[in-house]
Amino acid sequence: MSLFSIFNIAGAGMSAQSVRMNTVASNLANSGNTASSPDKVYRPRLPVFQTIMDRLNPGEANLGVRVSAIVTSNQEPQRIYDPGNPLANKKGYVFKTTVNAIEEMTNMMSASRSFQSNVEIMNTTKQLLLATLRMGQ
């Protein structure tokens, strides 16, 4: 019954979107992070989405989506001259993380929209399955 596998597909989508929400939360929470060297400063985390292919039935629909990796941004941290800062290095510089709050907020909205549409799919499928069970009554 193909309708049952939709629960797995939508569930995979919901779990992938919640991982994305987690990275957004982590990035936003660390948005003010500063450090005395570029290696120690927080770098934004980004999830990489990948389709789960059905290897046994290559001609069929795929089996949803998964987070294949969480990569850290390779953008160089901002260098700010602030000799009064207790974290400043000998030359008076502090390094600030490159988390972009606007980017993270749009990412969060996109994730929550996608999560909602996955929930919608699940609800519709549930109704269809229940109606199928009641067939002929």
Add this chain to the structure above:
Amino acid sequence: MFIDFDKVLGVHQQALNVLGKRSRILASNIVNADTPNYKARDIDFRSTLRKVADSQGSDNGTVRLEASAQGHFSEVSTEMTADENLLYRVPLQPSLDGNTVDSQTEIAMYTENAIRYQASLRFLSGKFKSIVSAFRGE
């Protein structure tokens, strides 16, 4: 007296099967709306249903396997083979990450597909009710 269920139920039992498969394909499109390089897929409902109905119909000249020894399968598998039917959707607008899913279109199609499924289900329900009332003879 015996009832040929294939004739009574008509095309709706195959339609339910194909609609179920299609809703799965559309669900995977929606779920992969944020996956880079994912290409949205769909089936041509009319041709797929015709193919499935032809392969399942008993008296329209389809080829059956001959069972010459014990243990041979006597019937051609009636499972839908989606290989040649699964097509790629033509994107309405390009996107930077190579993804061709348009969430709004996919959700609209998914909803439409669900309504068609319910319609077929209701037709089937009606057929079963007719059979039951014929038995009762009231």
